[in-house]
Amino acid sequence: xxxxxxxxxxxxxxxxxxxxxxxxxxxxxxxxxxxxxxxxxxxxxxxxxxxxxxxxxxxxxxxxxxxxxxxxxxxxxxxxxxxxxxxxxxxxxxxxxxxxxxxxxxxxxxxxxxxxxxxxxxxxxxxxxxxxxxxxxxxxxxxxxxxxxxxxxxxxxxxxxxxxxxxxxxxxxxxxxxxxxxxxxxxxxxxxxxxxxxxxxxxxxxxxxxxxxxxxxxxxxxxxxxxxxxxxxxxxxxxxxxxxxxxxxxxxxxxxxxxxxxxxxxxxxxxxxxxxxxxxxxxxxxxxxxxxxxxxxxxxxxxxxxxxxxxxxxxxxxxxxxxxxxxxxxxxxxxxxxxxxxxxxxxxxxxxxxxxxxxxxxxxxxxxxxxxxxxxxxxxxxxxxxxxxxxxxxxxxxxxxxxxxxxx
Numbered sequence: 001x002x003x004x005x006x007x008x009x010x011x012x013x014x015x016x017x018x019x020x021x022x023x024x025x026x027x028x029x030x031x032x033x034x035x036x037x038x039x040x041x042x043x044x045x046x047x048x049x050x051x052x053x054x055x056x057x058x059x060x061x062x063x064x065x066x067x068x069x070x071x072x073x074x075x076x077x078x079x080x081x082x083x084x085x086x087x088x089x090x091x092x093x094x095x096x097x098x099x100x101x102x103x104x105x106x107x108x109x110x111x112x113x114x115x116x117x118x119x120x121x122x123x124x125x126x127x128x129x130x131x132x133x134x135x136x137x138x139x140x141x142x143x144x145x146x147x148x149x150x151x152x153x154x155x156x157x158x159x160x161x162x163x164x165x166x167x168x169x170x171x172x173x174x175x176x177x178x179x180x181x182x183x184x185x186x187x188x189x190x191x192x193x194x195x196x197x198x199x200x201x202x203x204x205x206x207x208x209x210x211x212x213x214x215x216x217x218x219x220x221x222x223x224x225x226x227x228x229x230x231x232x233x234x235x236x237x238x239x240x241x242x243x244x245x246x247x248x249x250x251x252x253x254x255x256x257x258x259x260x261x262x263x264x265x266x267x268x269x270x271x272x273x274x275x276x277x278x279x280x281x282x283x284x285x286x287x288x289x290x291x292x293x294x295x296x297x298x299x300x301x302x303x304x305x306x307x308x309x310x311x312x313x314x315x316x317x318x319x320x321x322x323x324x325x326x327x328x329x330x331x332x333x334x335x336x337x338x339x340x341x342x343x344x345x346x347x348x349x350x351x352x353x354x355x356x357x358x359x360x361x362x363x364x365x366x367x368x369x370x371x372x373x374x375x376x377x378x379x380x381x382x383x384x385x386x387x388x389x390x391x392x393x394x395x396x397x398x399x400x401x402x403x404x405x406x407x408x
Contacts, residue, residue, distance in 0.1 A: 009346035042328040046371035048325065048339065051363040058362060059355065068353035071390065093345070095223070095230025099302065101341025102239040103128070104107030106294035108320025108337050110165075110287040112328035116177075116250060117283035118263035123183025124170060124291040125316025126190035127161040129309065131292025132299045133194045133288040136306035139299075140209060141202060141215035149215040154238070154296045161292015162285045164190065169284025175275035187316070191309065197372050198308050218301035237296030243291060247330035249286070259283050291316060321368050340364065 039101050059066040079091045107124040114121035115149040135157040142149050168186060169176040203210040218234040226232075250256040261269040262279045270276045294315060299306065322340055326332030343364065 007220070010021050011142050016275060017168045037168055041332070042061045043371065044327060044332070044336070045376050047367050047374075050327075050370050051367040054360050054366045055363045059183070060360065064355055065328045066355075068355045069346075069350055069359060072349035072355065073342060073355060075349055076342050076345045082148075091226065091229055092228040093349075095227025096363070097230035097338075097342055097345040098227075098236055099230060099232045100344050101338050102235045102301075103294040103298050103315045103338050104318055104322055104344075105239050105334055105337030106297065107218070107316045108291075108326060108333040109242060109319075109323030109330070110291040110294070110316070111356055112326065112330075112333050113246060113250070113290060113321035113329045114165075114283055114287040116263050117259040117279060119169075119172070119179050119268060119280065119287075121183060121284065121287050122166060122180055122293075122320065123165060123186050123316070124287070124319045125312050125314070126187035127164045127288040127291035127389065128298075128313075128316045129190040129194050130164045130288075130294030131157035131161040132307075132309075133190075133197060133295070134210075134292070135296040135299045136198065136209060137201065139212045140306065144213040144215040146215050150218060150234075150300065153216050153300060154218075154293065155297035156179065157299075159292070161295065162172070162289035165288020166281055166285035168288075170282035172284070173280040186311070191312065194309055198306060204306075204308065207308050207310075211305045211310070212300065216300060218297065219304070219305060229315050231302050232295070233301035235301040238293060238297060242293060243330050246333075250330065255279075257280065267374075291319070296320075314369045318364070321364055324371050340355045 003297060008179065028317070055069065056066040057144045059069060071082055076093050076097045076380065079089045081088055081090075107128060110124040110127065111121050135153045138156045139154040140177050144154055164186065168177075168179050168182045171182060172179045198204060199206070201209050211216050218238075220232065223232040223234075244405045247254075250260065258274045259282070261272065261274055262276050262283075266276050270278075270346065298313075298315070320341060323333055325339070326334070326336035343360040347360055349358065351357050
């Protein structure tokens with residue numbers, strides 16, 4: 001592939017035939033382009049770096065010191081305030097970073113799981129809301145039995161999210177309904193369904209429900225004390241378990257193989273005997289389960305009471321970017337979720353240092369834009385390869401005709 005890229009960049013000539021600086025430059029550009037188009041991980045690192053570079057240039061342009069942005073990020077990741085004369089270590093920043101990263105990782109897994117099956121799950125936000133709603137209802141109504149209460153609440157959230165996603169998968173498989181359109185609509189249905197149901201709970205106020213029983217929460221006094229009173233909770237372990245489950249299903253099971261085959265080429269998978277329709281339904285259901293778990297982690301782990309949402313919280317939508325940056329792999333999504341959680345956690349610290357918090361949204365947006373360029377670059381390369389093959393065929397045909405004319 002790199003040799004072909006070098007020929008493309010050299011305008012169809014073999015770069016090795018030019019012994020000058022131009023040939024060496026073409027060869028270098030070919031190797032560089034080949035590396036970036038052949039390594040998804042390298043592309044992700046590069047686009048994140050470009051996103052930070054753009055953010056740095058914007059801060060300089062508006063007269064702010066970009067060092068404040070990087071100091072805030074270091075403080076979130078390490079707990080240390082590296083400003084001169086400040087010093088000190090506060091692990092609370094680390095705990096809050098991990099806490100905010102867990103739902104982003106889970107919604108990223110939701111998007112990624114569907115993507116591996118060739119589906120575009122924009123409905124993680126709605127599945128998250130349905131899971132949150134189910135967790136709150138069960139937490140307030142189930143008998144307060146230690147361990148069992150929390151387990152049933154989390155399990156109910158996962159099942160609710162799976163059902164919400166499975167409906168979309170069923171209509172996609174049975175009636176070819178676009179999952180993009182269906183999930184967008186289901187997001188709004190989930191939000192208003194949540195408000196109707198939650199406001200009818202006994203003792204509910206316009207913005208909150210009564211407090212959860214302690215047996216229903218995912219709060220962890222140990223994790224909180226280790227991180228100086230942060231809101232880090234048992235959702236951390238549930239998220240790690242979800243990452244492992246994702247990896248096992250997608251990489252080590254027959255179901256995962258069939259889903260990956262369907263995502264690569266549904267027609268070929270069908271000809272190979274794979275039940276594509278069942279796979280599509282299962283993929284959306286499992287994806288919804290991951291998002292539903294995110295709803296349970298936030299509702300039962302971060303808050304001690306149920307909330308009445310007035311709008312989308314954005315975890316599901318940001319999970320799309322997490323999956324793109326993580327290349328839809330289990331551990332890639334985990335790292336991308338930590339990155340995006342770091343940016344969210346750094347926002348209040350940036351504001352204290354006179355850095356606009358919106359700069360983190362700019363970084364996220366630029367990362368998505370840059371990573372989307374990879375697909376465009378591959379399309380351009382494919383087009384150039386086809387054009388070169390067509391021209392080579394025409395030259396060969398012309399040469400054969402000329403040879404026949406000379407012979408005659």
